[in-house]
Amino acid sequence: MSRRRDQPRGREPRSIADSLRTVTAGFGSRGRAIDLTRRWSDAVGDAIAAHARPDRLDAGRLIVVVDDPAWATEIRYHTSRILDALNAGTTAAKITELHLRVHPRG
Structure with a gap:
């Protein structure tokens, strides 16, 4: 029995449901x-x-994205309160970190 060229070795065909789960993950x-x-x-x-x-x-x-370094400092000061508020009432994966980027409005 010959293998199809487009099928990788060691991998069996996947169901459409499994493929869709992978794509929509x-x-x-x-x-x-x-x-x-x-x-x-x-x-x-x-x-x-x-x-x-x-x-x-x-x-x-x-x-x-923050428009001024002073506001980035303010957010850093309140990070734990902000994370608690954003994570409250959700079963989704928790946000563990805020990464701040300063981009002044032009």
Whole structure:
């Protein structure tokens, strides 16, 4: 019996359901990022939300864009409270870190 050329050695054919699970595995984190964007001002307060916004979520690390270094310092001071607020009431993987990037508004 000959093997098909396009089938890697040691791998059996996969079901469509397994293939779809693999393809959509990353969609959950994107959905969580959208939810975080909606809840951001509640978690950080209106003053911080006016100067900082979540950019993307990557393996528990939330990238936040801040318009001024002073606001980055303020967010660092409140990091544990912000993480607690963002993680509250969700069964999704927890956000463990805020990574701040300063990009002044032009």
